[in-house]
Amino acid sequence: MVGSEACRACHPAQHASWSATYHRTMTQRAEGEAVLAPFAGEHVDHLGFRATMTRSVEGRPHVRVTPLDDEGRETGEPLLDVDVVMTVGSHRYQQYLARLDRGGGPGEVWRLPVAWHIATARWIPMNAAFLEPEGARGDADAYLRHLSRWNDNCVLCHNTEPRPGMSQGTGESPRFATTVGELGIACEACHGPAEAHLQRHADPFRRLLAGGAGDGSIAHPGRLAPREESGVCGRCHGNRISADVAAVLREGDGFLPGTDLAAVSRPIFRDATVGGEALFAERFWPDGTPRLSAYEYQGLLLSPCHQDGREGGLGCDDCHAMHGDQPDMQVRRDRRGAMACTSCHAREDLSSGTRHGGHGETVTCQGCHTPRITYGLLEGMIGHRIAVPRPQAWIGRHDQPDACTQCHVDRSRTWAAEALPRLGFPDAGPLPRPAPDEAWGSRVQLDLVGGDPLQRVLAIHALTRPEVPVAAAERRAWITDALDDEYPAVRWFAWRALRQLAEPDQIARVDAYDPHADAEQRVPAADALRAVFGGGPFTPEQREALEARRERTVLWIGE
Known part of the structure; x- marks a missing residue:
């Protein structure tokens, strides 16, 4: 590979x-402005351990993790005491990597168990970024659960031409001699190896004769058919299973932009199996829709616009531009909001008239057809499966959110289904019998207390959205139900949501609550917030029943 600097000329x-x-800064060496966290003596306590972030004598970022005694004092040998060598991410939060030979040789690199959350300028334990129950205080294995090896994990999607270089050592542990063509997602990640292209156009006279026309020596995603163009993105934005995992861990996946991604791997769907065992169902809603980030490609493949749309179907490049004027999310200027749909669907079909019941004035097409039912990076996100809302299909069920009640957070699914004909949509026919608890509260309220962990975080996220037709004071009261959740990620969502919805003179009260603190400090702070904001709508008996239902589903999933 020639590297991105060779393309600049x-x-x-x-x-x-x-x-x-953010593609460029996906992975960087831990130098200068690449490091977003201060590393100036901050610390974060979690599960009876303290991570302290400083700098070495040479100025390198440094992380030290030590146990705490019952009085909160550092004691014993550190679990980690390492310099940071690389960073991963620069958009939502930044993760840090250190060299740690844990049997894989001197080239072994590990992601550390703390990260810097950029929007809140706050350190978080990585355990809180994943949907999993709280570990036991003092359990080092629980604290280090996300001390994850970079060489055979992060490297594959966060760099250009990654080669894990795994080989079997003399012992049981594999050895690594990992290389990348370039750190981060650089030019050749999307256009393919550029050596031949560079040689062909090194002659200025030949460049002049080419007149800007493409050539077969390099891929141009914008000139590819939607299947191949979307495969360039799906390589990283759609978790996959390779036919030969051992070969990938030695040499990389072998994919070249412009070729068929399916030739080297298959995307993971709800029913995908490994060795005959279904391992991925928790990453999808019951109807097969992805509910985690890094499955955007699967959402596209499941969409009728991709399957049945214009010639070749909808592709990633129809909405996103890698060289556009909006680095954040990289949405094309002419595809923002409703324009994402009006390029194919007649504008009059998407008006604010009878057909859409006036929604067009306040809600974009995406709000209904790609609702925010995806979780990742401590955020609620839009899904990439384009579909027609059908709240009637989920009446009486508790295992999947729907677009209507994720916005109408004070309403039930029965209400949403009954409203469709009044808004000009076809009558859904006889509706299923609602579950008895539909009379207790809205769909979002039920999810907030009785849903699985992913439903709970998405319910909180729904309550923070500006278009929600419920007063902020009422929403704050509902969110306090989540302050005692057994999942740190859910508590984080609740804390951040209260900060977003609080009045300026209430922020200090909210910040007195630490979602990562031990229960002894956290519970009194949560009680104090309920005294200020109020509580949820359920009786003690209703709450007990809802909590019993949510305990039936225990998730241990990442992003």
Whole structure:
């Protein structure tokens, strides 16, 4: 590979637009402005351990993790005491990597168990970024659960031409001699190896004769058919299973932009199996819709717009531009909001008239057809499966959110289904019998207390959205139900949501609650917030029944 600097001479504008994106900073050496956290003596306590972030004598970022005694004092040998060598991420939160030979040789690199959350300028334990129950205080294995090896995990999607270089050592542990063509997602990750292209156009006279036309020596995603163009994105934005995992861990996946991604791997869906065992069902809603980030490609493949749309179907490039003017989310200027749909669907079909019941004035097409029922990176996100809302299909069920009640957070699914004909939609016919608890509260309220962990975080996220037709004071009261949740990620969502919805003079009260603290400190702070904001709508008996239902589903899933 020639690297992105070799592309700059002939493509300065494209190099500049790429440089402004989060793709470029996906992985960086831990130097200078690449490190977003202060590393100036901050610390974060979690599960009876303290991570302290400082700098070495040479100025390198440094992380030290030590046990705490019952009085909160550092004691005993550190679990970790390492310099940071690389960073991963620069958009939602930044993770940090250190060299740790844990049997894999001197080239072994591990993601550390703390990260810097950018929007809140706050350190978080990585355990709180994943949907999993709280570990036991003092359990080192629980604390280090997300001390994850970079060489055979993160490297594959966060870099250009990754080669894990795994080989079997003399002992039981594999050895690693990992290399990358370039850190981060650089030019050749999307365009393929550029050596031949560079040689072909090194001659200025030959460049002049080409007149800007493409050539077969390099891929141009914008000139590919939707299947191949979307495969370039799906390589990283759609978790996959390779036919030969051992070969991938030695040499990389072998995919070249412009070729068929399915030739080297298959995307993971709800019913995917490994060795005959279904391992991935928890990553999807019951109807097969992905509910985690990094499955955007699967959402596209399941969409009728991709399957039945214009010639070749809808592709990633129809809505996103890697060299556009918006680095954040990289949505095309002419595809923002409803324009994402009006390029194919007649504008009059999407008006604010009878057909859509006036929604067009306040809600974009995406709000209904790609609702925010995806979790990742401590955020609620839009899904990428385009579908028609059908709340009637989920009446009486508790295992999947629907688009209507994720916005109408004070309403039930029966209400939403009954409203469809009044808004100009076809009558859904006889409706299923609602579950008895539908009379207790809205769909979002039921999910907030009785849903699985992913439903709970998405219910909180729904309550923070500005278009929600419920007063902020009422929503704050409902959210306090989640402050004592057994999942740290759910508590984090509740804390952050209260900060977003609080009045300015209430922020200090909210910040007195630490979602990562031990229960002895956390519970009194939660009680104090309920005294200020109020509580949820359920009776003690109703709450007990809802909590019993949510305990039937225990999730241990990442992003």
